[in-house]
Amino acid sequence: MSKILILAEHANGQLNQATAKCVTCAKAIGGEVHLAIFSNDGQAVAKQAAGLADVSKVLQIDHQDFSHPLAAQIAPELAAQADGYGYVLAPSTMFGKDVLPRAAALLGVNQVSDIMAVNSARSFKRPVYAGNAIVDVTVPADSLVVATVRTASWAAAGEGGSATIEQSAPQSDRPAHTRFVELRTEAGDRPDLQTANIVISGGRALGSAENFEMIYALARKLKAGVGASRAAVDAGYVPNDMQVGQTGKIISPELYFAFGISGAIQHVTGIKDAGTIIAVNKDADAPIFEIADIGLVGDLFQVIPELEQALS
Amino acid sequence: MKVLVFIKRVVDYNVRVKVRPDGSGVDTGGVKMSINPFDEIALEEALQMREAGTADEVVVVSAGGNECQQQLRTGLAMGADRAIQIDTDKTLQPLSAARAFLALIEQQQPGLVLLGKQAIDDDNNQTGQMLAALWGRPQATNAAEIVINGNSALVTREVDAGLEVLDIDLPAVVTTDLRLNTPRFVKLPDIMKAKKKPLDVVALGELTSHDDTNLQIGQWSPPAQRSKGIMVDDVAGLVGELKNRGLL
Ligand SMILES: Cc1cc2nc3c(=O)[nH]c(=O)nc-3n(C[C@H](O)[C@H](O)[C@H](O)COP(=O)(O)OP(=O)(O)OC[C@H]3O[C@@H](n4cnc5c(N)ncnc54)[C@H](O)[C@@H]3O)c2cc1C
Ligand SMILES: Nc1ncnc2c1ncn2[C@@H]1O[C@H](COP(=O)(O)O)[C@@H](O)[C@H]1O
Numbered sequence: 138m139s140k141i142l143i144l145a146e147h148a149n150g151q152l153n154q155a156t157a158k159c160v161t162c163a164k165a166i167g168g169e170v171h172l173a174i175f176s177n178d179g180q181a182v183a184k185q186a187a188g189l190a191d192v193s194k195v196l197q198i199d200h201q202d203f204s205h206p207l208a209a210q211i212a213p214e215l216a217a218q219a220d221g222y223g224y225v226l227a228p229s230t231m232f233g234k235d236v237l238p239r240a241a242a243l244l245g246v247n248q249v250s251d252i253m254a255v256n257s258a259r260s261f262k263r264p265v266y267a268g269n270a271i272v273d274v275t276v277p278a279d280s281l282v283v284a285t286v287r288t289a290s291w292a293a294a295g296e297g298g299s300a301t302i303e304q305s306a307p308q309s310d311r312p313a314h315t316r317f318v319e320l321r322t323e324a325g326d327r328p329d330l331q332t333a334n335i336v337i338s339g340g341r342a343l344g345s346a347e348n349f350e351m352i353y354a355l356a357r358k359l360k361a362g363v364g365a366s367r368a369a370v371d372a373g374y375v376p377n378d379m380q381v382g383q384t385g386k387i388i389s390p391e392l393y394f395a396f397g398i399s400g401a402i403q404h405v406t407g408i409k410d411a412g413t414i415i416a417v418n419k420d421a422d423a424p425i426f427e428i429a430d431i432g433l434v435g436d437l438f439q440v441i442p443e444l445e446q447a448l449s
Numbered sequence: 450m451k452v453l454v455f456i457k458r459v460v461d462y463n464v465r466v467k468v469r470p471d472g473s474g475v476d477t478g479g480v481k482m483s484i485n486p487f488d489e490i491a492l493e494e495a496l497q498m499r500e501a502g503t504a505d506e507v508v509v510v511s512a513g514g515n516e517c518q519q520q521l522r523t524g525l526a527m528g529a530d531r532a533i534q535i536d537t538d539k540t541l542q543p544l545s546a547a548r549a550f551l552a553l554i555e556q557q558q559p560g561l562v563l564l565g566k567q568a569i570d571d572d573n574n575q576t577g578q579m580l581a582a583l584w585g586r587p588q589a590t591n592a593a594e595i596v597i598n599g600n601s602a603l604v605t606r607e608v609d610a611g612l613e614v615l616d617i618d619l620p621a622v623v624t625t626d627l628r629l630n631t632p633r634f635v636k637l638p639d640i641m642k643a644k645k646k647p648l649d650v651v652a653l654g655e656l657t658s659h660d661d662t663n664l665q666i667g668q669w670s671p672p673a674q675r676s677k678g679i680m681v682d683d684v685a686g687l688v689g690e691l692k693n694r695g696l697l
Contacts, residue, residue, distance in 0.1 A: 148610065207615070208578065208581075208588055208590075209581075209587055209588060212578075212582060230609055231590075231591065231607070231608045231609045232608070232609065234574050234590070235578065235588075235590050235591075236578075237578075238543070238574070238575035238576075238577075238578035238579050238582075239578040239579065239581060239582040239588065240582075241544070241575070241579065242544055242547060242578070242579035242580075242582035242583050243582050245544070245661070246544065246661075246663050247542045247543055247544045247575070247661065247662075247663050247664050248543070248573070248575050249664065250572065250573050250574060250575065251572070260667070264572065264672065265570065265571055265572050266460070266466045266475060266569070266570060266572070267462075267569060267572065268672055269465060269466050269467075269468075269475075269671075269672065270466060270468045270475050270669055270670070270671065270672070271669070271670045271671070271672055272666060272667070272668070272669050272670075273666075273667035273668045273669075273670075274664050274665065274666060274667065275664070275665040275667055276663065276664060276665075277663065277665065280663045312585075312587075314586065314587045314617060314618040314621075315587040315588075315589075315615060315616075315617050315618075316615065316616040316617070317613075317614075317615060317616075318603065318614035318615060318616050319613070319614045320608070320610060320611065320612070320613050320614075321611050321612040321613075321614070322610045322611035322612075323611060331609070367627065370628075371627075371628065376611060377593070377607050377611070377612065377628060378607075378608075378609060378610060378611045383569075383572075384566075384626065384627055386609070391696070392691075392696055402465060403462070409672070409673075409675070413694065413696060414675070414678070415687065415691075426678075426680070428675050428678075429678045430675070430678040430679070431678055431679060431680075431681060431687060431690050431691070432678060432679070432680045432681070433680070433681050433682075433683070433684070433686070433687050434680070435683070435684075440684055443684040444684050444687070444688070447684055447685070447688045448688070448697070
């Protein structure tokens, strides 16, 4: 049976849920599932990883150079650890997309990007053209499979596992040419956009950062995460990490509200896996209504306060 | 500093491509082709560097058949100094492209190499990272800001948690995200001028004899359609519908 190595993602001592989604994809492929954790002090994360169902081993590789997730540091080490594995997987997050292709090149193979379904152990479905087409990609038997996993397509693996944890030191050289300077986040107390059950997004129609306060207020009421269209981000109403879509976050909440978003293909590709999409737009012909489960033609500046009141 | 910018010819982002009924690919006959939007941003950034005096030469490179000369000419009209076509009739998988790009880098010795973060046709998001790996040089993907400081650069990257700043030695590979800049429009006189700028053609085989094609592309299919939804008249209707479905 083939062995599958998953590059785990974590921050602040917490395993990212995207990793648990990769485990589910690995299960669909079939094989022994191991997780690799690169950290300066990976013990807490390794424990969480070892508790994931269906994971049999956790490789904990600690070094001070891994205190920040730098592709130039992690990729050579991941490639070194990949020896003996048939598959190397990572989530299609910014982290996975940054590190994995660098490792794939060192391993001499192309990467299968964004696995959304597994046809067989060596054949996968992935989206191309901003999700306008799906293509089957087969990796021949003599080639290592290096792939990112489209997290919105997979449920997170459960808990109850008891994997062994194997600690080791890095085997490869780490370059000095790339240095971490800082991470700027606007971490608030809102639920994380990528794991929230409900997400409320606003578009260009909000008109200002101040007006976005309406969206935040509704989100607080519904304990929802907050997203935005690219137009809203570009206009400076909200920070970039809130962008939903082809070049932002691909999400799959149970409930998605789009207020004043036209429904451009690049936005829609980020919400196709949502359970129920609700769109409010004052233009009855807005393309967002083509994919919305429930549509309401109206002015968001009236609808949002009314909705807030109806929910009180 | 010489800046190399890799630009790919792709179906324009406004075109809604359709999968052929026989599942053999997408219909690209007669559709508008453009420079990949992220690559256009990469080129704009290089041009701004030249205007600011940090770059002295901007070279655009595209791998493809003769039709990609159209995008190279557009790049020249935007302001690139010269262009190179890596001539091939094959669709290059990212590792093959990276291998060829590296060979060209070794000839051209640029101080900075810019690519788009992803091509909007294959949506692979791999080539820049692979090139950096093969070259053994720094990579900064998803750049939102690039500041050149002599032999190094400060790059602000878009990451899931917000913005990350890296300090990288040059030469390096940087891939661009949407917010880096807004590309300029091409003016008519510049299109005329671009016709006189040098465009060299080099055969793929002159750069690499290695074949890195390890993925087999099979059947294509259209994405699953979401079933048609309903319209409600007002907020009361919306809340009622959500409650009916057990969603609130
Ligand atoms: C390569 C590329 C990648 C991209 N990636 C992304 C991406 O990841 N995510 C993304 O979102 N976009 C992306 N875009 C941009 C995308 O094409 C659209 O431009 C963008 O999604 C539009 O944002 P919007 O819907 O907020 O704005 P608009 O298209 O301007 O729509 C605003 C909508 O608000 C409605 N409206 C106005 N006033 C009101 C009101 N008072 N009440 C109710 N409705 C109102 C209007 O009818 C309109 O439908 C990308 C583009 C490119 C080229
Ligand atoms: N055939 C090509 N010609 C020029 N540049 C390319 C080509 N293929 C890929 N690139 C560059 O690599 C980037 C990423 O492509 P991809 O890895 O395919 O998503 C693109 O944005 C381009 O800058």
